[in-house]
Amino acid sequence: MDIAYEGEASLKSQLGLQPGRVQIDGQRLIVSGAWILQYYQHLRAEVAAAQGTTATEADGERSIDLDGIAALDTAGAAVLIDLLGHGWLEQSSTLAQGLAPERRRLLQTVAATMTDSLTQSQKQASLLLMFLAGVGQRTQAVLRQQWQLFGFTGLTLATMVATLTRPRSWRITSMVAHIHQTGPNAVPIVALLTFLVGAVTGFLGATILKDFGATIYTVNLVAFAFLREFGVLLAAILLAGRTASAFTAQIGSMKANEEIDAIRTLGLDPIEVLVLPRVMAMCVTLPALTFIGMISGIAGGALVCLVSLDISLFQFVSIIKRDISLTHFVVGIVKAPVFAAVIAVIGCLEGFKVSGSAQSVGEHTTSSVVQSIFMVILLDAIAALFFMQMGW
Amino acid sequence: MTTTDTLATDSVEPLIQVRNLGNRFGSNVVHEDLNLDMYPGEILGVVGGSGSGKSVLLRSIVGLQRPNAGSVLVFGEDLLQLSSEERARVERRFGVLFQRGALFSSLNLQENVALPLIEHAGLPRADAEYLGRLKLALAGLPPEAALKYPAELSGGMIKRAALARALALDPEILFLDEPTAGLDPIGAAAFDQLILTLRDALGISVFLVTHDLDTLYSICDRVAVLAQRRVLVAASLDEVAATDDPWVQEYFHGPRGRAAQTTAAVKDA
Numbered sequence: 001m002d003i004a005y006e007g008e009a010s011l012k013s014q015l016g017l018q019p020g021r022v023q024i025d026g027q028r029l030i031v032s033g034a035w036i037l038q039y040y041q042h043l044r045a046e047v048a049a050a051q052g053t054t055a056t057e058a059d060g061e062r063s064i065d066l067d068g069i070a071a072l073d074t075a076g077a078a079v080l081i082d083l084l085g086h087g088w089l090e091q092s093s094t095l096a097q098g099l100a101p102e103r104r105r106l107l108q109t110v111a112a113t114m115t116d117s118l119t120q121s122q123k124q125a126s127l128l129l130m131f132l133a134g135v136g137q138r139t140q141a142v143l144r145q146q147w148q149l150f151g152f153t154g155l156t157l158a159t160m161v162a163t164l165t166r167p168r169s170w171r172i173t174s175m176v177a178h179i180h181q182t183g184p185n186a187v188p189i190v191a192l193l194t195f196l197v198g199a200v201t202g203f204l205g206a207t208i209l210k211d212f213g214a215t216i217y218t219v220n221l222v223a224f225a226f227l228r229e230f231g232v233l234l235a236a237i238l239l240a241g242r243t244a245s246a247f248t249a250q251i252g253s254m255k256a257n258e259e260i261d262a263i264r265t266l267g268l269d270p271i272e273v274l275v276l277p278r279v280m281a282m283c284v285t286l287p288a289l290t291f292i293g294m295i296s297g298i299a300g301g302a303l304v305c306l307v308s309l310d311i312s313l314f315q316f317v318s319i320i321k322r323d324i325s326l327t328h329f330v331v332g333i334v335k336a337p338v339f340a341a342v343i344a345v346i347g348c349l350e351g352f353k354v355s356g357s358a359q360s361v362g363e364h365t366t367s368s369v370v371q372s373i374f375m376v377i378l379l380d381a382i383a384a385l386f387f388m389q390m391g392w
Numbered sequence: 393m394t395t396t397d398t399l400a401t402d403s404v405e406p407l408i409q410v411r412n413l414g415n416r417f418g419s420n421v422v423h424e425d426l427n428l429d430m431y432p433g434e435i436l437g438v439v440g441g442s443g444s445g446k447s448v449l450l451r452s453i454v455g456l457q458r459p460n461a462g463s464v465l466v467f468g469e470d471l472l473q474l475s476s477e478e479r480a481r482v483e484r485r486f487g488v489l490f491q492r493g494a495l496f497s498s499l500n501l502q503e504n505v506a507l508p509l510i511e512h513a514g515l516p517r518a519d520a521e522y523l524g525r526l527k528l529a530l531a532g533l534p535p536e537a538a539l540k541y542p543a544e545l546s547g548g549m550i551k552r553a554a555l556a557r558a559l560a561l562d563p564e565i566l567f568l569d570e571p572t573a574g575l576d577p578i579g580a581a582a583f584d585q586l587i588l589t590l591r592d593a594l595g596i597s598v599f600l601v602t603h604d605l606d607t608l609y610s611i612c613d614r615v616a617v618l619a620q621r622r623v624l625v626a627a628s629l630d631e632v633a634a635t636d637d638p639w640v641q642e643y644f645h646g647p648r649g650r651a652a653q654t655t656a657a658v659k660d661a
Contacts, residue, residue, distance in 0.1 A: 037513050037562055044519070073562035074594065075513075078526055106593040113529035356543040357497030 032068025035076025178281030198300025222301030231294035240372035244347035251351025286340035414461030440618030487558030493550040531556035609656035
């Protein structure tokens with residue numbers, strides 16, 4: 001038997017094998033050469049050319065000569081069976097003498113798997129239908145997503161309330177760890193970004209207001225913008241990109257590794273163990289980062305005022321003290337915990353939706369960033385309308 | 393099993409020659425002076441306790457782990473000395489089934505199998521996917537599984553699909569890392585038979601890392617025992633079972649070993 005084993009495998013590795021051929025000589029079908037994967041397309045063409053001739057069709061009278069086959073593997077066997085027909089192997093036990101037993105076994109093994117179902121082609125639906133179906137699916141997905149978000153937010157709040165009365169189940173360590181991860185490390189990028197946007201806002205104000213001779217109001221513009229909107233919005237968008245994605249990836253990999261199931265079977269609540277510490281941590285981090293964002297944004301504006309408008313730092317601060325009431329700061333900072341909770345909840349929810357594959361982790365991480373930025377801007381717009389109407 | 397005697401002779405050139413292999417991770421020495429031969433057409437079972445370095449040995453042979461000492465000759469060539477192109481050429485003659493399947497989760501099964509065919513054999517997608525479905529059927533999967541994604545499959549189906557991918561390029565050596573771990577006994581037995589059938593039909597050689605005693609008794613031609621950082625013994629199952637070593641004795645003559653032996657004996661009779 002050892003000769004047989006050496007056969008296919010080692011022969012194949014030798015270079016210079018002749019590609020497989022099909023020759024027709026009257027009623028004789030002569031098959032020769034190497035019937036292996038690397039000649040697959042050539043073999044298909046060869047078989048297609050031979051098919052339809054008398055020798056391949058006249059089942060009863062033809063004789064088949066397989067002596068010349070130098071090498072055979074599964075791919076070659078599949079083509080060969082296409083040529084000879086499925087029924088041939090059964091009736092051929094005596095017909096093809098040149099067929100070594102292991103090659104016959106290979107052919108039989110492959111033939112057994114070659115049913116019609118292999119060639120099934122997927123039906124292509126019409127483009128219009130696919131488009132309509134896609135629109136429907138997407139709409140449904142968006143609605144389902146919002147529904148799930150409401151449900152998950154409710155669940156998180158309910159768990160939070162239930163946990164409040166049980167100080168033992170507060171996960172202080174976990175919360176502090178998340179504060180550490182999401183807070184201090186984000187300070188440089190938040191400070192730098194808001195500083196730059198503050199400077200840009202200052203330049204815009206200086207340019208536009210010059211026409212009215214009111215450049216001094218650049219101070220008010222910068223302070224107003226950063227206290228009410230930009231401080232919290234920029235910090236929230238940065239955290240949505242930085243932290244929501246991290247939450248999704250963390251919880252998603254845990255989900256893929258069945259860790260969430262393990263938490264459940266240990267009688268623990270994943271919301272309490274995983275979600276609450278993250279939400280709480282964000283509720284601490286984002287207001288702090290918002291405050292830093294406001295300060296450094298105003299600092300950026302102050303620098304521009306100093307350099308291009310000759311407004312001294314002392315003058316800048318005294319104008320702010322005179323014109324800007326505390327209300328503006330309060331209006332800005334109260335939004336921070338809300339945005340924080342929304343970002344954290346979306347990040348965690350998307351993590352829970354991960355379904356095992358690496359692809360899925362990627363998809364849900366993207367989705368969590370997009371959704372949380374969208375929600376932050378939407379909520380901010382609603383809040384701005386509300387505060388304007390209230391005259392705050 | 394009948395091939396054992398004819399193959400283990402010196403006249404046949406080994407497909408894989410591992411010589412004085414040494415592997416260590418920090419201060420943890422996994423292999424030291426490890427020698428192992430594998431002959432064409434045989435199913436070589438590699439056994440050893442947990443942490444005895446079976447998987448590391450497999451990774452060293454296929455070139456995923458650079459050994460600290462010694463050499464590995466595959467098809468008479470030292471993988472570590474080859475240029476990356478030559479290595480890729482040799483590696484195309486391997487098929488590896490990883491312990492947990494390692495199927496690409498973003499591709500469905502027929503795409504998983506078709507990928508090496510498209511990349512290496514240069515087939516057009518339709519042909520490659522047809523051959524992919526053929527390989528999946530060969531590995532014993534139903535036709536409708538071809539369009540499924542790995543996340544939708546059971547453990548046994550993942551193993552079969554991974555085997556189909558390992559077979560995609562019609563390799564000459566098949567490396568299987570615990571192929572039957574996590575399968576039910578019926579599925580495991582069917583998988584054993586599948587490997588045997590494929591070996592006989594395709595003439596491939598199989599390097600099989602396993603804990604499964606039934607697999608050892610039912611399909612392995614030779615067994616190599618990894619212990620004390622080297623290959624303690626590599627011979628036919630009977631010879632190995634007769635080796636005078638406490639671990640080997642406990643392994644083959646413990647309650648599970650005896651049960652598997654009895655089953656195999658009944659099956660043979």
